[in-house]
Amino acid sequence: MTTTLFIKANNRQGAVTSRLYDAFFNSYREAHPNDAVVEVDLYQERIPLLDDIMISGNFKSAMGMELSEEEQAVRDIVNRHLEQFLAADKLVFAFPLWNLTVPAVLHAYLDYMHHPRKTFKYTEQGLVGLLGDKKAALLNARGGIYAEGDPSEMAVSFVKNHLNVFGITDITTIIIEGHNQFRDRSEEIIEEGLRRAAEAAKLF
Numbered sequence: 001m002t003t004t005l006f007i008k009a010n011n012r013q014g015a016v017t018s019r020l021y022d023a024f025f026n027s028y029r030e031a032h033p034n035d036a037v038v039e040v041d042l043y044q045e046r047i048p049l050l051d052d053i054m055i056s057g058n059f060k061s062a063m064g065m066e067l068s069e070e071e072q073a074v075r076d077i078v079n080r081h082l083e084q085f086l087a088a089d090k091l092v093f094a095f096p097l098w099n100l101t102v103p104a105v106l107h108a109y110l111d112y113m114h115h116p117r118k119t120f121k122y123t124e125q126g127l128v129g130l131l132g133d134k135k136a137a138l139l140n141a142r143g144g145i146y147a148e149g150d151p152s153e154m155a156v157s158f159v160k161n162h163l164n165v166f167g168i169t170d171i172t173t174i175i176i177e178g179h180n181q182f183r184d185r186s187e188e189i190i191e192e193g194l195r196r197a198a199e200a201a202k203l204f
């Protein structure tokens with residue numbers, strides 16, 4: 001059975017990201033009634049930041065060493081998310097552009113996925129991703145308009161770069177943008193993006 005993991009990184013009241021998520025999610029469920037769907041709402045989870053305890057716990061765990069109680073508690077959280085990520089065939093991320101980048105919870109969550117021998121391996125040619133059989137959809141909302149490759153846009157590019165490191169290159173991207181910049185057409189821009197999301201979900 002195909003398993004699809006939905007990862008949401010926004011808890012703002014009335015967020016466009018949430019509308020985008022719902023449009024994609026509902027259409028996906030309708031078009032893929034037999035798929036297993038798992039939802040992770042990052043603002044509802046305890047997402048510890050990458051720090052000394054997490055790094056030392058990860059290292060000790062990889063070396064088969066004993067972890068302190070504190071390290072083990074954090075390691076358990078990381079592992080739970082990592083295993084859930086690995087078990088999914090398809091990944092859907094919904095996130096806004098806030099202050100040029102992603103919400104900190106998503107940054108922290110992606111830190112959990114960097115695991116040698118599980119998501120990538122080191123070779124003489126550099127890092128090689130191990131998850132090339134997965135595909136992903138990125139659902140993003142941003143108030144302004146950003147040209148493709150604009151270095152000040154560090155949300156979509158950020159998530160894509162992480163996924164590429166894990167070998168995930170089959171990525172569908174749905175962006176709603178410019179609804180804050182063009183206030184007079186705001187709802188029209190959003191509605192058109194929601195339609196695109198619903199259509200993309202059917203084919204995902």
Ligand SMILES: Cc1cc2nc3c(=O)[nH]c(=O)nc-3n(C[C@H](O)[C@H](O)[C@H](O)COP(=O)(O)O)c2cc1C
Pocket residue numbers: 010012014015016017018095096097098099100101141142143144145180
């Ligand atoms: C805290 C915050 C920071 C934001 N920073 C940016 C930004 O850097 N660039 C931009 O184009 N829009 C920015 N916006 C507008 C959002 O991109 C816009 O509201 C979009 O719909 C995504 O956020 P939402 O899903 O919370 O609505 C920001 C909005 C908030 C609330």
